[in-house]
Each structure stands twice: as structure tokens, then as C-alpha cells.
Amino acid sequence: MSSKKRRDAPAEKALAARKRIKSSTEVLAQVNKLAAILKGSTAVARTLDGLHLPQTFREVVEKDADAVLDEVEGAIYQAALSILNGEGFTYDIPSRGRANQQYIPELDRIVLKDSKAPRTFASVKTCRSAVITTRILQLIHELCQKRIHVTKRDLFYTDVKLFEEQNNSDNILDDVACMLGCTRSSLHVVASEKGVVVGDLRFREDGDEIDCQRMGVGGKAIPPNVDKVDGIRSNAMFILLVEKDAAFMRLAEDRFYRTYPCIIMTAKGQPDVASRLFLRRLKEVLKIPVLALVDSDPYGLRILSVYMKGSMNMSYDSSNLTTPDIKWLGVRPSDLDRFNIPEQCRLPMTDEDIKTGKKLMEEDFIMANPEWVKELEIMTKTKVKAEIQALSSFGFQYLSEVYLPLKLQEGDWI
């Protein structure tokens, strides 16, 4: 009896919260305000060159097939010349290691410093990678000439014997992109699609008209090469970035975007390059706020940071991949108590979690936002984490019918 009472108390509160939700226009008032500020701010996007920093940094740009072709031919020409002169050949590969990365607070993202390492054929240590680099250059040359795209997996299978593991070809592909000074997607090699999008969004993909409101529950797969996307149109008020597939499906099935016009997308965990490119493109074209719904654990925050500041692995391409200014909507550590998430849905953090959490707190981009620091402090102090699904304890549709509207109405993002 008593245990039932205890369980009912938060449920009642949850239902009471539902009554506080007003009409959809009123709910979206705060979002509108944010969007207006965003559209009004004519802050020019700052670039690395514009900062006039004393050191040189390395960044890559989007290049068309011919430009890439010229870069590849230049590199191979150089190598051939050197071979014919009897000097073997060497590539200068920009180092992508952690030691060569730096966070630029003015830009709010990670960039590569200018250190390079020679990759010489006639050295036992670098011989293999020099040969793989040559082979990849040749394959890219072929792709750019034929103007076709392949996946990383395809690339690996063209010469399994030499590459041995897909890791090798993937890594060297990034090296090559860095060396040629272009983004990885300009190399005509794409990762297989992972992200999905649904909601108030229409665009043309390679000439085909796509309407993301008619994509059923599963949503539209985010195209691997964003350069084939154009004609983006939308009446959405905001973009809702969801960490997980499960929450995405809930929102898609409940047609959340009908009540509150928005675009919902997810990359199902760690975002791939295509999803990050797509999000950046949407934000650039539509100029609407991006709100994130991630788990209340260090991992969720890490995912958010990849969207915003770029990943360590792809830091050379951070200018093309990152979407700064994503608002953290939920689930935040402070929400757990505010929404009376029951105990059984909160999980104790493992030692590993706590370590990651503390490490995050020391990272520049978290420290740049005091409110995020506060949330992280709550997390590491209470040592409790929760997933988005914890909200389902009040009913499966609590997320789409109560939690999100309430958060939007209160403008509760940081």
C-alpha cells in the first residue's frame, strides 16, 4: 500500500505538469524569440584567417572534383619525378595527433596546428603507409575522373591485400584529405549512411524531390554526400537533435513536428560525418535554433560536443563539420529532480563515467559555458545518470506530450 503511494506521487505530479502546457503557439513563443535573435544577429562567421593568429593552423576546404584531381596529380607527379631521379619518394603528412590539436576559443572549435611528418618510402617504419597513401591517391584520382562516389568500405575492398584492415585505409584517407587540403567528402569517399531526419523539411537530392513529412515513422536517411542536396525549404521553428533512435522513433510516430513545426534528426549515437555536414547545412540555410535532446550522462555530452566542436579524429575538417551554438535542452542532470524521475530509472555512474565526466569539465569548450559546468557538477556530485528513456516511466508518450512542450514553453535550454 505504502509503496504504491510512493510510486504514485511523482506520477501525479507528472500529470499535473501536463495541465500547465498551453496552446502550441504559446509553447513556441520562447523558441520564436530565440530564432528572432538568431536571425537578427548579423555576426559574420569568423574564420581562421580573420583572426590573424601568430601561429599557422591547418584547415581544409570543400573542393570540386577538378580541384581535387589537380591536387592528386600534383602529388603523384611530384612522387614520380622524385622516383625517376632515383630518390624514392616522400609525402609530407600533416600530423593529426592530439599533440597537434588546439582549441580556438574565438572560433569555439578544435583545429590542427601546422606540424607535419615525412612519410618516406625507403624507411622501414613508414614504407607501408607511404605505399598505402600512394594507392589511395590513385584510387581517388580514378573516382574524381569518373565523378562517382564510393563508401569507405568499397575503397577498402579494392585492395584488401595491401590495406589488410579497414582501419588502415580509413586512417590514411583522412591523412590524404589533410595533405591535399580538402574535406574528406570532396575526395568522393563517403561513410555509409547512418543518420535519419523527419519533419517539416523539403529538399532536392540529386534532382529528386524529398518531403520529410511523408517519410513515415522511420524517417529519411541523411544522404552521404551533402553536395548533392539543394533547394532546402522549411517552415520549421527549430531543429531537434536527438541522441538516440528510440526517442527519435517516439517523436516521429507521435508526429511531434505537426504540433510544433520542427525538423527532427538523429545520428544514432556518435554522429558520422554526413549527419554533421547535413546539420551544419540546415543551420546555415534555415537559420533556426538547434535544440539537443541527449542522455544525462557524460557520453551524451560527448556526442553533443562532437556536433559542436568536432571530433579529435576529424579536427582538420572542423570548420566544415561543426555546428556551434547548439542549445542543450535535455535531459539535463538538474531535470532529474525537477521532473521527479523515479529512483529506479536513475543509474549509478561507473568509475569510468565519473572519470569521463571530470575530464569533460576540464575541457575548454565546457568551461566556456558556466551553465554547462554547473550541470556537470551536479552529475559528478550525485553520481547518477539517466537515459532519455527514463521519461517513459510516466508513460511512453510523456516525452512528446509533456516533457518537450514544457521545456519549450519555459525556454529551458542552456
Add this chain to the structure above:
Amino acid sequence: MPRKGDTLEQKSPAEFFAENKNIAGFDNPGKSLYTTVRELVENSLDAAESLGRLPSIEVTIEEVTQKQLNKIRQVVNHERLDEELYQDHETEDAKKKRIVKENKDRERLKKQLEKKGESADAIEGKLKDIETKNAAASSKTLKTFYTVTVKDNGMGMPHKDIPDLLGRVLSGTKYGVKQTRGKFGLGAKMALIWSKMSTGLPIRIRSARVSQSFISSYTLDIDIQRNEPNVHEAKMIDNPDRWHGSELSVTILGNWQYYRSKIIKYLRQIAVITPYSHFSFTFKAEDASNDIHVVFARRTEKMPEPPKATKHHPKSVDLELVKQLIQKTKYNKLQQFLCKEFDAINSEHAGRLIEEMRSGAEPETDPRDLTNKQILMLHQLLHAAKFSDPSGNHLSPAGEYNLRLGISKELHPDLVATYQGDAHVLEGHAFVVEAAVSIGGRDIKPGINIFRFANRIPLLFEGGSDVITKTALKRISWPSYKINPTSDKVGVFVSIVSTKIPYKGAGKEYIADDMQEMVQAVKQSIQQCCLQLKVKIVKQQAARDQHQRRKNLVKYIPNAARAVFTVLESMAESRAVGPKRKRMQDDDDILAPVKQMQTSEDTLIARLTEHVAKIDSDMALEYQVQQGMAEGIRQDVYLVPLSAQHEFGRELHASTCVIKLLTAL
């Protein structure tokens, strides 16, 4: 209170050990066989070493069946009258069940073999094998006995002392402390008790002291209850060859099958730690085809110094020991007693200690006159006061030389490094840790193989919680020494010697892992070995790289040439799309020759091969120079001057040599 009819009986030390065989390593027949061999071998080693002779030890184990044993014991071997009386009798039901099961197994096996497509003959053969194996297994249930004989070239035993030396379990403390091999001071006596308990056969002894004209020959056993020797026969035989040493022969219940590997492992490891000994081991089975004969040959004639007895360190004594020392001492002044009977106390120090006691004791007091209270005070003070550590000079470690030699001779490793640490102290007892780490070798499995030695005898059981095992497996970061702990064949040898080894567990089979000093000393010794190895391994790796460099580079030439040429070909057929190529092409057109087929893939291959060859020879030269410098091989070379009248010019230094020019005057 004892009940009426009960009598209080005094238990003899022999009785105590008979009842608690497991403490002394006689847990079960198999272990008993192992422990018997080990006790006798260690006795023999001590006997030879104390004489300063290089030990030569012969171990023989002879299988004795129940029937043979009965013959020896003169018990008649009866045919069974009532089969059902016996434990191994098979009832009708059980027999039926067994036959059904056997047939089933047979069928299943047959099907399996047929599936594999083996010929009918092969199948029959395999089935037969299995049946004979089964038969052998069922006959194994019979108890088997073994006669263990160990013969040495040691000092022998005095004729009249033999019964007491072997047939009486002695208790009482030794005067002073000394590093000893034995764990309990029981030696062969426990084997004697075990033989008495399992077969009832007496032990046979032949022994002669150096240049003794006769050999003592005894047959005796032990009266366990009274802890007394019981001599069956004592003889003196002529000794024309002036043989000296001892030969003990004991017949016991054992289990060779399960402990064979342990016994051989033990002998191999004792051969590692005592490379100056010669061991020969023979196993005579009932079936001669199962005989085994192994010889562990002597490799050196250098023996470590025997351990010396030392005085008790004040930190190590307990109350009872203090009382005993007081009783036995020949000094009748307290001050003298303290500085003569204890380590690390000099006369002045003793005076200060007595003053500190303040309980009426004077330096001149006869220690035997001390009151109980005063003794308590003294004991407390000895533990509270500060003393210098025992020096460790009285210990006898195997020595790096012997350890290295032993490992080399038994394992033939590719690399071996040894290290001997300084003496450390644990509860007033000095200890020395020596270690060796070997890489590669024969009869050694990939991974970390641990060999533990305590007071120069191998420890084979209960290795899991041992300080050496734990340290080697958990506290050493192998990869940082370029050693792969899973795929390399690594041998870790650690030998600890001490006047008191801190054993744990009743069987004294492992050393506790909870003492910081011990853990540190073991870890440091292994690390030191690893450091030495790392240098060698890195050098080896460099030599190997040197050797394989060319091969590895040449391997990839076709790949690189093809990739580059494919792009060149394609470029030759299309026009430049960007400025970069155009500019380069204007500078130096290599595409025209490609188009005119003057440059081909083979051209690239040839150029790359030339380049690799050049780089390789450059690197080889550099390597040689570096090696030469490191090894410090320098040789003076002189040319005979044409005339006696000459003067030297200045030295000309090159990377490989120094040249002095001379001019004739």
C-alpha cells in the same frame, strides 16, 4: 576433566606428525612420493655440501605391486574366495550397464571416424587403443607401492648415531640461526613414518664417513608412539674402495602416475639452482617399456659458500627463545650475555640497554638470576629498541653465476639476465633476493613461466598466491621492456634465501604476498633483469630490422610503382585540369616519355629498387659504425716505417678510425 576410563596420554613428536602428515607435505600417496624424493634429495645435497664436495646424487624409484610387496612382507597372496566381499567387485547390474555404455561409445566413435573417412583398419586400430586404455585405467585402481632409493657422495653418518639421526623426531630449538634447506627439520624421518604407516616395511641405510674402513648397514624403523628407533639389523661391511656417503631406501605407498611430472619438474628445477650437482634419476616400472632415465649433468665446479650460523637478531626473538637462551648461555654476566648471544649488540650498547631496563638488573647480574618480570622487560625492550639490521653475510645465495649457468644448461634460452639484490630485513631476519629472466629456450611454454626457489629449493605447489607469482604477473609491465608476456617464452626465476623464509599456509609451499619489503625486493630484482634484457632485445631487434629492411622495402616496390604509373598513364592521356600539374609539367615533362612508352612501370620499379639498395647499404654502414662504437672494438694497426728516422704528424679522426701520418726525416 577426563572421564573415568580415559587416560591422558602424552603425544610424541613422531605421533604428532603421523597424525598431521599434510603439514609436512604427505597429504596423499602421490604427494607423499614427491615429498619423500624431495626430502631425501635435499638431505643428500646438504651432506655433500657440508663436506665441500660437489654433490652427485642418484635417485631411483622402483614400482612395487601389491603382490610383490606381499612377497617381501611374506604375506601369502590369496585367490579371492568371496568376490562380493571386495570393493572393486562389479555387480551384475553394474556390469550390464557398463557393457551397454561401452557399446554405445563404440558405435558413436565408429560413426565419427567413418565420417572423417578413415579406413576400416584404422578404425579398428583406434577402437583397440581405447579399449586397452580403459583396461589400463581400471587396473590403476589397484594400489601401487614404490621403493625410493637416494644415494649421495656426502659426509655419511657416524655408525652409532644412525638410529637416532633417522629414527627419532627431535624437537627443540637450534642454537643460533642458519639458512637451511629443510622446512621442518624432519627430513627423512617423515618418510620413515610414512613407510611405517603405509607398508610397514623398515628403511634400509648404507652409510660411510670419509676414509672409514667399513660401511654401516642398518635396517630400522621408528616406534611412532615412543618416538624411538627400532633397529632390525645393524652390520658393518668392508669398505675397500673407501666409498663415503649415504644410501637410503624406503618403500612407501605412492602414485607415480599423477606426480611423475611434478617429480621430474622438481629435479629439473633443483638442477637449475644447483648446477654444480650431478643428478641421475631412474624410474623402474613393472613394465620395462615405461622405464625412465634422466641425467642432469654437472656444469660447474664452483659451489656457493655454505651458509654460516649467526646469532639471533634482537628483533626476531620471542619470549620463549629469550628464556631458552638464558638457560643455555655460558656467560654469567648480563652485559656479556647480551653482546655475545645476540647479533647487532656491542658491549656499550648492552650497557645502555641494561640501564634502560631499570628493574634492578645490573650489567654484572647473572642472566640466570633474572626474575620473570625482568625477562619480560628485557623482551619488550629488545623489540622496542633500535638495532642495526642484520648484514646478510651469513646467507648463501645461489649466486648470479650459478643461476645463469643452471638456467642455460637446463633451458637453453636465447637470452638470460640475472640480478642479485642487497640484503633486506624482515622481522629481524635478513633475506636476499636473486632473480633471473630468460627469453626463449626449450621445454618452455609461451607466456610467463615462473620458477620459485626458497633457500635454494624449488617450490612447486600453491603458486597462485605467492609473492613471486603475483609480482611477476601483476606488478611488472612487461611490454615496456619489449617483452610480450603472452607470446614470448619468458622464464622468471626468483630465489629467496633467508634465515627465516616467511612462508604462508600449513604446507609451507608459498611465500606471503603481504610484506612490503619482500614485494619491493622481488619486484626490483625482476625489473633489474628486465632492464638488462631490454638492451639486448632492442639490439637484437635492430639487427633483425637491419637484416629484414631490404626485404620489407623491396616487397612493396611493385605496389607503389603500379599505383604511381596508373595515375601517370591516365594523366598522359588527359589534359591538365588545374594549375599545379601544368606548372610542374612545364618545369619538367615526365608525361611525354610515358606517352611514348619510354617510361614504363618497369622503369619506376628499377629506379625504386636502386634507391632501396642505396639506402640499405647506407643504413647498414651506419649501423656497423654505431655497433662498432657501442661495442668499443678498437684495434691498433701499425705499418712499419721505411726508415728509423721519422716523425708523426697530427691525428686524423674519421668516424671509423684514427690515422697518424708519419714523415721520413
